[in-house]
Amino acid sequence: MYLALKEIRHEKLRYGLIVSMIVLIAYLIFILTSLAFGLAGENTQAINSWDAKSIVLNKDSNISLTQSIITKDQAKDAKLTSKEAVIGSTPVVAKHKGKEKISASFIGARKSQFIIKDLKLTAGHKARNNHQIVVDEKFKTDGYKLGDKVTLNSFKDKYQIVGFTKNAKLNVAPVAYGTVSTWKYLRGMPNAAVTGSAIVSKNANYKAHSSHLKTYSMDKFISKLPGYSAENTTFGFMIGFLMIISLVLIAVFLYILTMQALPTYAVLRAQGIPAKALVSTITSQSLVLMASGVLIGAALAALTGWMLPVGVPMAFNIPVLIWISIGLMIMGVIGAAIPARKIATVDPVSVIGG
Amino acid sequence: MAVIELKNINKYFGSGISKVHVLKDVNFAADRGQLILVVGPSGSGKSTFLTIAGGLQTPTSGSVEVEGNSVENLSKAQRDKLRLNQVGFVLQSYNLVPYLKVKEQFDFVDKVKHQGNLSKEGLKGLLEQLGISELINKFPGELSGGQTQRVAIARALYADPDIVLADEPTAALDSQKVAEVGKLFKDLAETRNKAVVVVTHDLRLLDFADKTYEILDGKISLKDKEHVLDR
Ligand SMILES: Nc1ncnc2c1ncn2[C@@H]1O[C@H](COP(=O)(O)OP(=O)(O)O)[C@@H](O)[C@H]1O
Ligand SMILES: [Mg+2]
Numbered sequence: 001m002y003l004a005l006k007e008i009r010h011e012k013l014r015y016g017l018i019v020s021m022i023v024l025i026a027y028l029i030f031i032l033t034s035l036a037f038g039l040a041g042e043n044t045q046a047i048n049s050w051d052a053k054s055i056v057l058n059k060d061s062n063i064s065l066t067q068s069i070i071t072k073d074q075a076k077d078a079k080l081t082s083k084e085a086v087i088g089s090t091p092v093v094a095k096h097k098g099k100e101k102i103s104a105s106f107i108g109a110r111k112s113q114f115i116i117k118d119l120k121l122t123a124g125h126k127a128r129n130n131h132q133i134v135v136d137e138k139f140k141t142d143g144y145k146l147g148d149k150v151t152l153n154s155f156k157d158k159y160q161i162v163g164f165t166k167n168a169k170l171n172v173a174p175v176a177y178g179t180v181s182t183w184k185y186l187r188g189m190p191n192a193a194v195t196g197s198a199i200v201s202k203n204a205n206y207k208a209h210s211s212h213l214k215t216y217s218m219d220k221f222i223s224k225l226p227g228y229s230a231e232n233t234t235f236g237f238m239i240g241f242l243m244i245i246s247l248v249l250i251a252v253f254l255y256i257l258t259m260q261a262l263p264t265y266a267v268l269r270a271q272g273i274p275a276k277a278l279v280s281t282i283t284s285q286s287l288v289l290m291a292s293g294v295l296i297g298a299a300l301a302a303l304t305g306w307m308l309p310v311g312v313p314m315a316f317n318i319p320v321l322i323w324i325s326i327g328l329m330i331m332g333v334i335g336a337a338i339p340a341r342k343i344a345t346v347d348p349v350s351v352i353g354g
Numbered sequence: 355m356a357v358i359e360l361k362n363i364n365k366y367f368g369s370g371i372s373k374v375h376v377l378k379d380v381n382f383a384a385d386r387g388q389l390i391l392v393v394g395p396s397g398s399g400k401s402t403f404l405t406i407a408g409g410l411q412t413p414t415s416g417s418v419e420v421e422g423n424s425v426e427n428l429s430k431a432q433r434d435k436l437r438l439n440q441v442g443f444v445l446q447s448y449n450l451v452p453y454l455k456v457k458e459q460f461d462f463v464d465k466v467k468h469q470g471n472l473s474k475e476g477l478k479g480l481l482e483q484l485g486i487s488e489l490i491n492k493f494p495g496e497l498s499g500g501q502t503q504r505v506a507i508a509r510a511l512y513a514d515p516d517i518v519l520a521d522e523p524t525a526a527l528d529s530q531k532v533a534e535v536g537k538l539f540k541d542l543a544e545t546r547n548k549a550v551v552v553v554t555h556d557l558r559l560l561d562f563a564d565k566t567y568e569i570l571d572g573k574i575s576l577k578d579k580e581h582v583l584d585r
Contacts, residue, residue, distance in 0.1 A: 002465050003451065010453035010493070263448040270410060270445070271510075272438030273466050274431070348410050351448055352521050353401030 003278075004285040015289065018253045022293025022328075023300070025246045029239055029324060030301035036235035037320070038313030043228050045169040046107070047218065050085075050115055053204040055221045057197070059214040063224040065089045068197045070213060075195040077209035084206065085113035086196040088183030092152045094135075094176065099143050104135070105170040106152065108183025108196070115200070119177065124163030130182045134163035136174030141310060152176075152186060171225060172313075239324070243331055250286055250335035258282060258339035263351045270348035279340045283333060290332035294325045355422070356383035357516050357549045358407060363416035365402055365572075376402050377413070378572040384549040386516065389540045389562055392553040394569035400553035401521055403569065407551065408441050408519050409433040421516065438467050442510030444520035449506035450494040456505055457490040460512050472512050483545070484508050484538065500531040507538065511546065518542070520552040529558060536562035 008015045056078070061068035066089055080086070088108035095101050109115040116126060119134065124146045127133055135144070139161065144150070149158040159178065168175040183197075184190050199208060206215055216224075223229050258265075265278055298321070305314050365377040376399045384390045394400050405411045407418060409425045410433075418425040420440055428436060437443070450459055463471055472480060481487045484504045494502060503523055510518055520539070524532045540562040543550040552559060553569075560566060568577045 002462060003454075006451075006458065007453045261452075264451060267443070267445060267448045268451070269434075270408070270437065270443050272434045272436070272441070274434050274438075277466055349405050352405050352410070352443075352445060 001280070001284050003281040004288060007281075008285065008288060014257075018250070019289055019293050019296070021249055022246060022290060023296045025242055025249070026294045026297025026325075026328060027300045027304075029242045029328075030297055030321060031304060031314075032235055032238055032242070033320060033324060034301065034305065034314040034316050035312075036232060036239075037315040037317045039172065039231060039235075040228070041315050042169040042172040042313050043225050043231075044222050045167045046105070046175045047170065047222060049120075049167055050118075050200060052085075052200040052202050052218055054201045054206050054215050054217055056199040056201070056206065056208045056213050056215050057221075059212060063216060063221060064226070065197055065221075066091060070195045070198065072193040072195050074210045074212045075199070075208065078199060078213070079209075080113070080199070082114065083202040085115040085200050086110055086180060087115060087198050087200060088180050088187070088194075088196040089170075089198070090183060090186050091171075091173070092176065092186060094139070094150045094152055096144065096148050096150045099148075102139060102142055102144075103173050104139075104176045105173045106133075106176045106178060106183060106186060107170070108178050108180040108186075110180060114202070116177065119165055121163045122166050124161075126163055127178055128162070130179050130185075131157065131159050132162045132178070133159045133182075134165055134177040135161055136168040136176075137164050137166050138169070138174035140164055155186070157185075243324075243327060246290075246328055247331040247335050250289065250332055251338055254282060254286055254336055254339040255342070258342050262342065262346055265343050266346045266348045266351040269346055270352065275344045278343045282340050282343060283336045286332040286336035287329060290329050294328050298325070355385075356419075357386050357421055358551070359383045359419045360403075360407060361417050361419070363403075363406060363413045363418070365399075365406060365411070366414045376572050377406070377574075380416070380569075380572075380574045382407070382567065382574060384517070384551050384565075386547045386549050387544055388564040389543045389550045389552065390565045390567070391559055391563035392551065392567045392569055392574070393555065393557060393560070394553075395555055398569045399572040400555070400569055403574070404519050404521050404551070404553045408443060409436055438513065439470060440516050442513060442515040442518040444503070444506050444510050444518065444523045446522045446525045449509060450502065452494050455491055455493055456486070456497075459505065459509050463509070463512050467513055470514055472514055476514075477508075477512060480508055480511060483541070499526045500534065503527065503531075503535055504538070507535075507542070511542065511548070516549060518548055518550045520550070520554075522554050522556070523552060524554065524556050524559065532556065532558045533561075540564070 057063060057068040058070055090106050092104050092106040093101050094104050119126065122137060144161060146161055148161045152159060180196055184192065184194060208215065268278060305316055308314060360380055360382040363377050363380040367374050367376055380403060392400055392403065406413050412426060420436060454462060460477060484507060486501060486504050486508065489497060489501060497505065524535055527535065536559045539550050539552060542548060566577050567574050
C-alpha cells in the first residue's frame with residue numbers, strides 16, 4: 001500500500017486520467033442500470049402492485065394480455081375465490097380539451113375482487129359506476145385533476161377521474177382502472193358473453209379448467225410483455241460490455257505502467273523485497289483507482305438522478321448498484337492480475353550486468 | 355573468517371553447441387572491513403559472478419557460503435530474506451524507486467524489513483558521511499549521477515548488511531566522482547566493518563581496493579594492483 005499510494009500521489013496526471021475514464025464508465029453503468037430498472041418498473045409496476053402469482057389467458061393469445069379474450073363459456077368452470085380477480089385490458093388514449101393526450105392502459109376489474117379491493121388511492125375514491133375511473137398519478141403530473149371528464153379513444157362517452165393511485169404503470173403507460181363493462185364497451189363488444197382478458201391469481205397453481213385457457217406464472221407473463229425481454233437483454237448486454245471495457249482499460253493501463261517500471265521492480269527483487277509486497281502494490285493500486293472511479297461515478301449518477309425531470313424513468317436499485325460496484329472492483333483485481341504476474345516473475349538478473 | 359566465500363564455482367549457460375562456460379572454477383573470499391575489487395573486461399563474467407554471490411542465480415557447480423551457511427540449500431523465500439538482511443546491492447542504474455523521495459526510500463525499507471535497520475541517528479550519520487543530508491526531500495529524478503549513486507549506497511547500507519555487492523557503480527560517473535565513490539566504498543568498508551565487493555571494468559577504482567581480483571574469460575585470480583595496471 002505504501003508504494004501504491006506514493007506512486008499515485010507522485011503521478012497525479014497519469015492516475016487522474018485513468019480515474020476519469022473509470023468515472024465515465026462507472027457513471028454510464030450506473031445510469032444505464034437505473035434506466036433499465038426504471039423502464040422495467042414502468043412495464044410491470046401495476047402487475048407488481050397486484051401481488052399475484054399466476055395469470056390465466058386464452059391459450060391462443062400468445063401470452064399477450066391485450067390479445068386475450070376469455071368468454072363466459074370458457075370461464076364457466078373456473079372457480080373464483082378471494083385470491084382470483086378478472087381483468088379486462090386494452091390500450092386507450094385519454095383526452096381532455098386543452099390538456100395533453102395520454103396513452104394509457106385501461107384495466108377493467110370487479111369491485112369485489114382483490115385488484116380493486118386492495119387498490120391504494122392517493123386521492124379521491126374508487127370507481128362507483130361505469131363512467132368513473134381511477135388513474136395513475138402520471139395524469140396528475142400532466143395536469144389532470146379529480147373531477148376531470150376525459151374521453152377514451154374515439155368514443156363520445158366521458159369518464160370522470162374520481163381517484164389517483166401511485167405506481168400503476170403497465171407497458172410503460174399509466175393505468176386507468178375502471179369496470180369490466182367499460183372495458184367491454186371500449187373493446188367494442190358491450191353485449192358479448194365475455195368474462196375478461198385474463199384471470200389473475202395469488203395462487204401459483206391456479207387452474208381454470210378449460211382447454212381454451214392456460215395458466216402462466218407471473219414471471220413468464222412479464223418476460224413476454226412487449227419489448228420487456230428485448231429491452232432488458234439490451235441493457236444487460238451494454239452493462240456487461242462496459243464492465244469488460246473497464247477490465248481491459250485498467251489491465252492495459254496497469255500493464256503499460258508495469259512494463260515501464262519493470263527494471264525498478266527487478267532491482268527491488270534483487271534487494272530482497274518479497275514479490276508478494278510488490279504484487280500487493282499493483283493490486284491495491286488497481287483497487288484504489290477503481291474505488292475512486294466508482295465513488296465519483298456514483299456521486300455523479302446520484303446528482304443526475306436528482307436533476308433529471310420526473311418523466312425520465314430512473315430507478316436507483318441500491319443493492320444492484322452495490323453489486324455492480326463490487327463487480328467493478330473485481331474487474332480491477334482481475335485487471336491487475338496480468339501485470340502482477342509480470343512483477344512476480346521478473347528476473348532480477350535482467351537488470352544486472354548490461 | 356570470510357563473510358562470503360565462493361568455492362569452485364562453475365557456471366554454464368545454454369546447452370549443446372551453444373553451451374558457454376562463463377565461470378571456470380572460481381574461488382573467492384571476502385572479509386569484513388575490506389573493499390574487494392573484481393576487475394575484468396566486458397563479457398568476462400563479472401556480473402554473472404556477482405549475481406551468483408548474491409544468490410540471484412545458482413551456479414552449475416560449486417558452493418556459495420555466506421557467514422558459513424551455504425546459499426544453495428536455501429528456498430527462494432529464504433534467499434529473498436538473505437538479500438534483504440545480509441546483502442546490499444548497488445547497481446549501475448534503477449537503484450532507487452523513482453516516485454519516492456530520498457528519505458522515503460529508507461521508510462520503504464522499514465515497511466518491508468521491520469528490524470535491524472539503522473536507527474534515526476545511524477541514518478543521519480550515514481547521510482552525513484556520504485554528504486547527502488541535504489537531499490532527503492528530493493526525488494531521484496532531481497539528483498545528479500554522483501548524488502544518485504551515493505543515495506543508492508546509503509539505501510544499500512541502511513538495512514545494515516554484512517556484504518555490499520556493487521556492479522559497475524561508477525559507469526555513469528566522471529573521473530572526479532569515481533574517486534569520490536571509490537574513497538567512500540573504502541571508508542564505508544573500514545568504518546562500518548562491511549565486506550564491500552565491487553565488480554567493474556573501471557581501473558580508476560584500483561587505488562582504493564584492499565584486495566584485487568582479476569577475471570578473464572571466466573577465470574578469476576588474485577592480483578596485486580601493480581600487476582593489473584601493468585597489463
Ligand atoms: N543468461 C545468460 N544466457 C547466456 N549467456 C549469458 C547469460 N548471462 C551472461 N551470459 C554470457 O556470459 C558472459 C559473461 O557475461 P557477464 O557476466 O554479464 O559479463 P560482464 O559483466 O563481465 O560483462 C557473456 O559472454 C554473456 O554473453
Ligand atoms: Mg556486467
